[in-house]
Amino acid sequence: MKPVGLTDPRTGRWPYAVVQLRQENLRADSYNLVGFQNHLKFGEQARVLRLIPGLENAAFLRYGQIHRNTYIDAPNLLTETLQLRAHPSVLIAGQLSGVEGYTESIASGLLAGRYAAALARGIQPTPAPRVTANGSLTHYITHAESKRFQPANITFDLLPPLEEDLRRRIGDKKDKKERHRIQCDRALAAWDQWLTESAD
Ligand SMILES: Cc1cc2nc3c(=O)[nH]c(=O)nc-3n(C[C@H](O)[C@H](O)[C@H](O)COP(=O)(O)OP(=O)(O)OC[C@H]3O[C@@H](n4cnc5c(N)ncnc54)[C@H](O)[C@@H]3O)c2cc1C
Numbered sequence: 001m002k003p004v005g006l007t008d009p010r011t012g013r014w015p016y017a018v019v020q021l022r023q024e025n026l027r028a029d030s031y032n033l034v035g036f037q038n039h040l041k042f043g044e045q046a047r048v049l050r051l052i053p054g055l056e057n058a059a060f061l062r063y064g065q066i067h068r069n070t071y072i073d074a075p076n077l078l079t080e081t082l083q084l085r086a087h088p089s090v091l092i093a094g095q096l097s098g099v100e101g102y103t104e105s106i107a108s109g110l111l112a113g114r115y116a117a118a119l120a121r122g123i124q125p126t127p128a129p130r131v132t133a134n135g136s137l138t139h140y141i142t143h144a145e146s147k148r149f150q151p152a153n154i155t156f157d158l159l160p161p162l163e164e165d166l167r168r169r170i171g172d173k174k175d176k177k178e179r180h181r182i183q184c185d186r187a188l189a190a191w192d193q194w195l196t197e198s199a200d
Contacts, residue, residue, distance in 0.1 A: 001035065019052055036064040074098035075146040080127035080138055081115045082108065091116050098141040100151035107134050114198065126198055129190035131160055131183070159183050 003014040021031040033049070040048065042063045050056050074097055077084055082097060084090045093112035094105040111134055118125035128135035136158040144152075152158070161167070162179055170178050 019055075030061060033064070037066050038064045039066055040064070069095060069100070069151050071096055071098045071151050073146055073149060074141040075144045075149055078142050080142050081125045082112045082138065083115070083119075089119065095151065098149065098151050099137055100153045104137060104152075104154055108138070110134075111138065118198065126194070129187075129194050132187040132191045132194075133159065134191075136160070156180055156183065159187070 001018050001020055003016070003018045006014060006018055008015055020034040022034055024030040024032050036049075038045065042060075045063050046060055049060070050058060072078070072092060074092075077086070078092060078097060079085055079088070082091045082093060084092065091112040093099075093108040097108055097112075099105055099108050111128055115125040128138060130136060130139055133154045137152065137154045140152055140158050141149075162170075162182060166182070167179065170182075
């Protein structure tokens with residue numbers, strides 16, 4: 001992890017990196033080493049991890065492993081309303097749809113629920129607006145290049161960029177915060193309108 005704000009009391013400096021240990025049981029004798037998914041052989045993991053100050057005598061209960069995500073080929077199979085093209089009454093959300101992360105999965109479940117409710121009433125649902133985070137992420141997973149498709153988190157890069165002249169006025173590098181504020185304002189306004197229009 002980045003050591004931002006973690007001043008080493010012995011040196012007054014920030015370390016190069018820090019390791020986060022998450023307590024795993026009530027006895028507080030088992031900890032999860034956060035973010036250490038890797039492909040190294042178990043013996044090698046033990047050797048390398050014991051080089052970390054404080055872990056010299058650690059006993060390893062489980063070693064790091066790379067996990068495999070299961071997800072569909074959303075660019076080919078899904079519509080922007082999370083319906084399977086070939087079976088429009090089937091909707092896919094969460095990791096399986098090609099979004100990544102807790103929030104993204106929950107959000108796509110919310111969308112799928114709204115779309116399913118509309119379909120059940122005989123209404124073809126309207127996709128969440130492209131300028132919103134929900135709309136942009138769904139747009140991305142359904143329009144990405146199929147061959148290289150990987151599950152995606154939401155980032156500001158997925159939102160439509162501001163118009164060139166507005167960007168220039170704000171200042172390209174200087175004010176990322178201001179650009180993001182405008183993108184969020186636009187998203188919230190579009191989201192409210194979409195919710196109102198697609199309400200019962
Ligand atoms: C090691 C690891 C660390 C992660 N860390 C983070 C993190 O820090 N932050 C973050 O935002 N995201 C993280 N993620 C990603 C996050 O966990 C997923 O994106 C998210 O949980 C996906 O939610 P989901 O509900 O779509 O799927 P899941 O959480 O996978 O839920 C799917 C559920 O369906 C069940 N299921 C499967 N098949 C069937 C079946 N046939 N019948 C009935 N039930 C079934 C499964 O048992 C499971 O409970 C991490 C993932 C991993 C693997």
